[in-house]
Amino acid sequence: MASFIQLLVSGLATGAIYALIAVGFTLLWQTSQTINFAQGEFVMLPAFFVLAAMNAGAPFWLSALIGIALSIVILGMLFKLVIVDPMHKHGVLPLVISTIALSLFLKEGAKDFYSSQAQPFPALVPATDIHIFDAVVSTQSLAVLAVAIATVVVLNLLLNKTRLGRQMQATAQNPTLARILGISVRRMVLYTFLLNAVLVAIASILVSPIYLVKFTNGETLGIAAFIAAIIGGFNQVRGAILGGIILGVLDNLSAAYISSQYRGAFPLIILIAVILLRPQGLLGRIEERTV
Amino acid sequence: MLRSGLFAPVIVAGLSLASPVLAQSTVYIPAILELSGAGAVSGTNFRDGMLLAIDEINAKGGILGKKIDTPLLDTQSEAGTSRAQVQKVLDNKPYVVLGPVFSGSVLVDMLLTQQAEVPEIVGGEAAAITQKHNPYVFRTSFGQQFSMPKIGNYMRDGVKAKTVAVLWVNNDFGKGGRDTFVKEMNSRDIKVVADISTESGQADFSADVVKLKAANADAIFVYLNEEESARFLREAKKQGINKPLIGETTLLGQKVIDLAGEAANGVRGHVGLTVDAPIPAVQEFAARFKKRFNYACDHNGIKGYTAVYFIKHVTEKIGKFDSKAFAQAAHGITITPKDEPGILMEATWDNNGDIDRISFLGEVVDGKQKIVETLPKLGK
Numbered sequence: 001m002a003s004f005i006q007l008l009v010s011g012l013a014t015g016a017i018y019a020l021i022a023v024g025f026t027l028l029w030q031t032s033q034t035i036n037f038a039q040g041e042f043v044m045l046p047a048f049f050v051l052a053a054m055n056a057g058a059p060f061w062l063s064a065l066i067g068i069a070l071s072i073v074i075l076g077m078l079f080k081l082v083i084v085d086p087m088h089k090h091g092v093l094p095l096v097i098s099t100i101a102l103s104l105f106l107k108e109g110a111k112d113f114y115s116s117q118a119q120p121f122p123a124l125v126p127a128t129d130i131h132i133f134d135a136v137v138s139t140q141s142l143a144v145l146a147v148a149i150a151t152v153v154v155l156n157l158l159l160n161k162t163r164l165g166r167q168m169q170a171t172a173q174n175p176t177l178a179r180i181l182g183i184s185v186r187r188m189v190l191y192t193f194l195l196n197a198v199l200v201a202i203a204s205i206l207v208s209p210i211y212l213v214k215f216t217n218g219e220t221l222g223i224a225a226f227i228a229a230i231i232g233g234f235n236q237v238r239g240a241i242l243g244g245i246i247l248g249v250l251d252n253l254s255a256a257y258i259s260s261q262y263r264g265a266f267p268l269i270i271l272i273a274v275i276l277l278r279p280q281g282l283l284g285r286i287e288e289r290t291v
Numbered sequence: 292m293l294r295s296g297l298f299a300p301v302i303v304a305g306l307s308l309a310s311p312v313l314a315q316s317t318v319y320i321p322a323i324l325e326l327s328g329a330g331a332v333s334g335t336n337f338r339d340g341m342l343l344a345i346d347e348i349n350a351k352g353g354i355l356g357k358k359i360d361t362p363l364l365d366t367q368s369e370a371g372t373s374r375a376q377v378q379k380v381l382d383n384k385p386y387v388v389l390g391p392v393f394s395g396s397v398l399v400d401m402l403l404t405q406q407a408e409v410p411e412i413v414g415g416e417a418a419a420i421t422q423k424h425n426p427y428v429f430r431t432s433f434g435q436q437f438s439m440p441k442i443g444n445y446m447r448d449g450v451k452a453k454t455v456a457v458l459w460v461n462n463d464f465g466k467g468g469r470d471t472f473v474k475e476m477n478s479r480d481i482k483v484v485a486d487i488s489t490e491s492g493q494a495d496f497s498a499d500v501v502k503l504k505a506a507n508a509d510a511i512f513v514y515l516n517e518e519e520s521a522r523f524l525r526e527a528k529k530q531g532i533n534k535p536l537i538g539e540t541t542l543l544g545q546k547v548i549d550l551a552g553e554a555a556n557g558v559r560g561h562v563g564l565t566v567d568a569p570i571p572a573v574q575e576f577a578a579r580f581k582k583r584f585n586y587a588c589d590h591n592g593i594k595g596y597t598a599v600y601f602i603k604h605v606t607e608k609i610g611k612f613d614s615k616a617f618a619q620a621a622h623g624i625t626i627t628p629k630d631e632p633g634i635l636m637e638a639t640w641d642n643n644g645d646i647d648r649i650s651f652l653g654e655v656v657d658g659k660q661k662i663v664e665t666l667p668k669l670g671k
Contacts, residue, residue, distance in 0.1 A: 003501050003502075003504070003505050006497075006501050006530065007497065007498060007501050010495075010497035010498070010501075011497075014495055014497070111327060116326060116327045116328075116331040116335065117331050117332050117335060117546070118332070118517075118518045118521070118550055119550075120521075120549065120550050120551075120552055127525075127528050127529050127553075127554075129530075129531045136530060136531050138529040138530055138531075140529050141497075141529070209525070210494065210495060210522070210525070210526070211494040211495075211522070212494075212518060212521060212522060212550055214518070215327075216328070216329075216492070217494070220492075220494060251495070251498075252495075252497055252498045253498075255498035255499070256498040256501055256502055260487060260488060260489065260498065260499065260502075261461065261488055263490075263498075264490070
C-alpha cells in the first residue's frame, strides 16, 4: 500500500506535467487547427532560458520569470507570426511539416549554442519527505503536483469565468460567428499561442529538475503529451488533462507492477485501444468536417 | 562553449585534403565518438582528453615526425550511425581508429576494423568486447571481467552485504555489467534480491526507486550511464533511500556528481580511472585538462588521453606506421610512466586487448570524489 501511494503521487506529478503540455496541444488545435510537433522542444527550451539567466547572476525566481517571458515572446508570438501565419493558408500538412522542421532546428540549436551535455536544474523546493499512511512522499513531487494543479485551475478560470476566456472559446468553436459578434479572432488566436507558451514554460520548470536540462528532452515529452491529448480528446482541454494524468500514473504503475522493460509499450496500447473504441478520445467530442 | 577544442583537428583535416605535402606529413587517426545523444558526456570527455594528448604530441613534432590528423565523427550515441562512420573512415585507410565509448557501438564497429586489419582503441567496458578474440581491439579502461571481481570483493568485505539489489541500463554496457556482477555475487554467496533493468536515456526513475526500496537489500549496485545515474540519484534522494549505493566508476564520476548535486553524497564504489587518484601525473593531467576545457575531466577523459599516448608508444616501438605490426606489438605490452609519461600509470595489455593497472575504492564526500584505497593490478 505504501509503495502504491508513492507511485501514485509520483505518477500524478509526472502526469500533471504531461497534462500541461497536452493542454497546449489542444488549445492550438482548437483555435487554429495547428498541430505543433515542436511542442516537446517548446518544453525543452525554456529551461535553457532559465539557466542562461541564472548564469548571468539572476536568482532562480527571477530567472524563472525571465524564462516565462522569453517563452511568451519566442515560443508564443514569434512562432505564430513567423511560422504559423505564413504556413496556415497552405493547409494543415505544410504547417505540420514546418513544426517538425522547427523541432529539429530548436533541438540542434540548443545543442550548438549551449551544450550537448545535460545540465542540473534547481528544484522548486528542497528534498524532504512527508509520511502518509506508511508511505514516504517527496515534497518535490507534491510541489510539482500543486503548481500543475494551480496552473490548470487558473487556466480553467480564465477560459470559463472571464470575458476574454469566453471570447477565446467562441473563437475556437465558430470563428466566423465570433467575428460577426465583434470578437477579434486574430487577437484571440494570438492569445492562445501566448497561453501555450506560458504552459510549456511552466512545464519546463517543473520537469527539468527530474529530467535534467538537455536538448533531447523534447523527444519523449512531446510524444507523451501528444499521446495524452489523443487519449483524452484532442478537442477538449479537460480531455487533455485526463489523458496526461492517465499516462503519468499508468507509466509508473506499469513499470513497478508489470514490467519496467515494456513500460514504453503500455501508453501505446491504451492509445490503440482508444483509437479503436473511442476515436474522439475519452472526453472528446466527435467533429465532422465537410470535404 | 565546447567548440574551441574542435578547431585544431578540423583545420588539420581540411589542410590535409588541400595540400598533398601536408597530407604526407600527417598520420590519419580518426575518432568516432558519442558527441551527442545519451553518450555525449562520455564522448566529449574522451574527445577532450584525446585532443589534449594530440596537441601535446604534435607540439613536440608528432609521432615519428608525423603530426596526428584526427577528424571527429559523431555517432549520435547510435550503433548504426557509429558503424556508418567507421565504414566512412576505413575508405581513407586509417592507421588506427579511436573510439567509440559506448559498448554497443564498439561491438558493431570492431567487426569492420577487424576486416580492414586496423587497430581500434575503444572506451567501451562491456566484457563481450574482448571475449571475441578480435586481435585489433584494445581498451584503455577495465573491462567488466576485471572491475566486477573488485566490486564483488568490496560488497563482501567492505559493505559486508548479504543481499544486494542491482539496477542496470538495458544496453550492451549495462547487460554485460549486470551479468558479470550477478555471477560475482553468486560466487560469493551474496543473494541478488532485486534485478531491475532501465532504459538508456530514461528520465523518470520513481518506479524503479520504489521497487528498490521494497526489495530492502543490504546494498544497491547501480550500473547506469552518466545522466541516468544522476537522475536516479536525485530520485533516490527524493524518496529517501537509506541503503548504501554502490557503483563502478561512472556513479562516482565528477559529471554525475555535478548533475546529481547533494544526492551524490555518500555514494561509494570501485573506480577504475579517476582524476582524483593519488598520483601526481594524473593530477597534473587533470589540471591541464581543466585549464584547457574549463570543466573537470572524468574517467573517459583519461581514456582518451592515454589512448593517444598508447598509440604513440607502440608506434615508436615498432618504428613505422604499420597497422598489423601495431596490433601484434600491442598485445602483451607493458608501458610505464618512465617509458612514456603520457600513459600516467603503468598499464599492461593482455592478448585479448584488455588493460590491467591499479584501481581505486572511492566515496563521494561533500560533492567531491574521495579515494579511500588503492587496489593493485589484478596480474600482481
